[in-house]
Amino acid sequence: MSADDQGAPGERRPITSPLDGRVLGSVPVNGPEDVRSAIARARTAGRAWAGWPVARRARVAARFRDLVLDHSAELIDLVHAENGKSRINAFEEVLDTALTAGYYAQNAARFLAPSSRVGAIPLVTSASVHYRPKGVVGIISPWNYPLTLAVSDAVPALLAGNAVVLKPDSKTPLTALRAVDWLRQAGLPQDLMAVVTGPGNVLGSPLIDGVDHLMFTGSTATGRRVAAQCGERLIECTAELGGKNALLVLADADVGRTVEGAIQACFSTTGQLCVSIERIYVHASLFDEFCAAFAARSSRIVLGAGDGWDVDLGPLIDAGQLEKVSRHVDDAVARGATVLAGGRARPDLGPTFYEPTVLTGVTDEMILARAETFGPVVAVYAVASDQAAIAAANDTPYGLNASVWSRSPRHARAVARQLATGTVNINEGYAAAWGSHGAPMGGAGISGLGRRHGRDGILKYTEPQTIAAQRGGLIGPPRGVRRETYAAVMTRAARLLHRLPLSLP
Ligand code: NAD
Numbered sequence: 001m002s003a004d005d006q007g008a009p010g011e012r013r014p015i016t017s018p019l020d021g022r023v024l025g026s027v028p029v030n031g032p033e034d035v036r037s038a039i040a041r042a043r044t045a046g047r048a049w050a051g052w053p054v055a056r057r058a059r060v061a062a063r064f065r066d067l068v069l070d071h072s073a074e075l076i077d078l079v080h081a082e083n084g085k086s087r088i089n090a091f092e093e094v095l096d097t098a099l100t101a102g103y104y105a106q107n108a109a110r111f112l113a114p115s116s117r118v119g120a121i122p123l124v125t126s127a128s129v130h131y132r133p134k135g136v137v138g139i140i141s142p143w144n145y146p147l148t149l150a151v152s153d154a155v156p157a158l159l160a161g162n163a164v165v166l167k168p169d170s171k172t173p174l175t176a177l178r179a180v181d182w183l184r185q186a187g188l189p190q191d192l193m194a195v196v197t198g199p200g201n202v203l204g205s206p207l208i209d210g211v212d213h214l215m216f217t218g219s220t221a222t223g224r225r226v227a228a229q230c231g232e233r234l235i236e237c238t239a240e241l242g243g244k245n246a247l248l249v250l251a252d253a254d255v256g257r258t259v260e261g262a263i264q265a266c267f268s269t270t271g272q273l274c275v276s277i278e279r280i281y282v283h284a285s286l287f288d289e290f291c292a293a294f295a296a297r298s299s300r301i302v303l304g305a306g307d308g309w310d311v312d313l314g315p316l317i318d319a320g321q322l323e324k325v326s327r328h329v330d331d332a333v334a335r336g337a338t339v340l341a342g343g344r345a346r347p348d349l350g351p352t353f354y355e356p357t358v359l360t361g362v363t364d365e366m367i368l369a370r371a372e373t374f375g376p377v378v379a380v381y382a383v384a385s386d387q388a389a390i391a392a393a394n395d396t397p398y399g400l401n402a403s404v405w406s407r408s409p410r411h412a413r414a415v416a417r418q419l420a421t422g423t424v425n426i427n428e429g430y431a432a433a434w435g436s437h438g439a440p441m442g443g444a445g446i447s448g449l450g451r452r453h454g455r456d457g458i459l460k461y462t463e464p465q466t467i468a469a470q471r472g473g474l475i476g477p478p479r480g481v482r483r484e485t486y487a488a489v490m491t492r493a494a495r496l497l498h499r500l501p502l503s504l505p
Helices: 032-050 054-070 072-083 087-112 154-159 173-185 200-210 220-233 255-271 284-299 319-334 386-394 409-416 483-497
Strands: 012-016 023-028 115-118 125-133 136-140 163-167 193-195 213-217 236-240 245-249 277-283 338-341 357-360 377-383 401-405 423-426 462-470
Touching: 023 173, 032 136, 032 163, 032 193, 032 200, 054 072, 054 087, 054 154, 054 173, 072 087, 072 173, 087 154, 087 255, 136 154, 136 200, 154 163, 163 200, 173 193, 200 220, 213 220, 220 236, 245 255, 245 386, 255 277, 255 284, 255 377, 255 401, 277 284, 277 386, 284 338, 284 357, 284 377, 319 357, 319 377, 377 386, 386 409, 401 409, 409 423
Parallel strands: 136 163, 136 213, 163 193, 213 236, 245 277, 245 401, 277 377, 357 377, 401 423
Antiparallel strands: 012 023, 115 125, 125 462, 338 357
């Protein structure tokens, strides 16, 4: 049975490890009715929860952060076993989950506090904005970051006063279930957050039909489908989708540091990372030096199924990912690309291992020139100038992440501002922007809709409500004043208002 087959009622599905095929546990194969009843229970639990003061809700998130850190070894083991990623990559995810929960525990009350705005008639009208929870938030998450992408978007949704129904990917539900257990141990009411397990193409539609906001992370193809259904219902959808991310090595970059950064940026979590780099544009003056050092360093990456800290990379998630990565590389090689490092599967290490692969001579007709590979494969190109690098980096419908390397911060920033992506990391691959939890994270173009993290990452789960109160008379011509006179006075007042040296909120 494949991970996305529909099961019979009451059936459970075994979850296996990509490392060695061992069975790690099993989960129910839920159907549409299970989704509907989970939403109904969550909605009921949400009514009481929405009445809790934000500070009380925030204490649950703070305790969850502590539990994640206290049990990090256990969580790392689970993420490693279920997803296959190396211990160090699993740790990064555990840390990110704790930091995001801590960030919202500290800041939610500030973001959700009512605020005053200038009224229609200053001093006569008072206006304030309040943030009401939307109700039930649906979250659909992928397998590549089974912990952080399952719960880190749920924490702000919960702190904003919502209930949550989560559908994790069918390949990695055990991590999501464990994390939600810890949220409950931290004080989350039992029914407030439900996890439904089963195929996305069966559970997705009833989930979207019953929730008030959808937070989706996954491929652009599925993102289009779920966003269309959200559009039909006129509910908002945040979609964090794919990328074809570029790294720019400017003429004044430090090649040694850049190579180290590029290794992490291209191959972390075996390249199965939405913000991973799949294209590198190197100034022609550094191209040969960079390629030689990068290929040599790539060849020294330690692949393995072991759970020690010494392993750099684990396998690909499944046979489907292995087939896709192999097809992209084989197609490029058949059409004339040069393999500087890697380029082959490693069945001797496990069923779905693939070597970190560096290619040059990639041309536009090759599949991987434009399509997201989502594996440990990167194409390196020489460019003659900053402008050529910027134009090449922007020549894609995606717009998720980019990375710029230079010894001059000013030079790097000037280039960064010309890149059409949601995040740009300077002298880092992706972790600087992703880990800046106070700053919005997300994609332009076909990389997504909306943002996670920061103020945007919590207020999107609310309906802003403006309450405006009027003192004195109604807005309009006062009794006894001719309409023409009123219009003339108001015209003069409008001109004056916008000339006053006031900064009105
Ligand atoms: P996917 O779209 O196939 O699956 C993602 C989730 O959607 C899973 O839970 C799946 O069960 C569910 N799903 C599948 N079909 C569905 C349907 N018809 N209706 C509703 N839900 C459905 O994605 P994938 O290929 O497994 O994940 C990798 C992709 O995710 C890559 O493209 C990657 O770039 C992207 N991604 C993006 C981010 C980001 O933050 N931008 C983060 C991680 C992954």
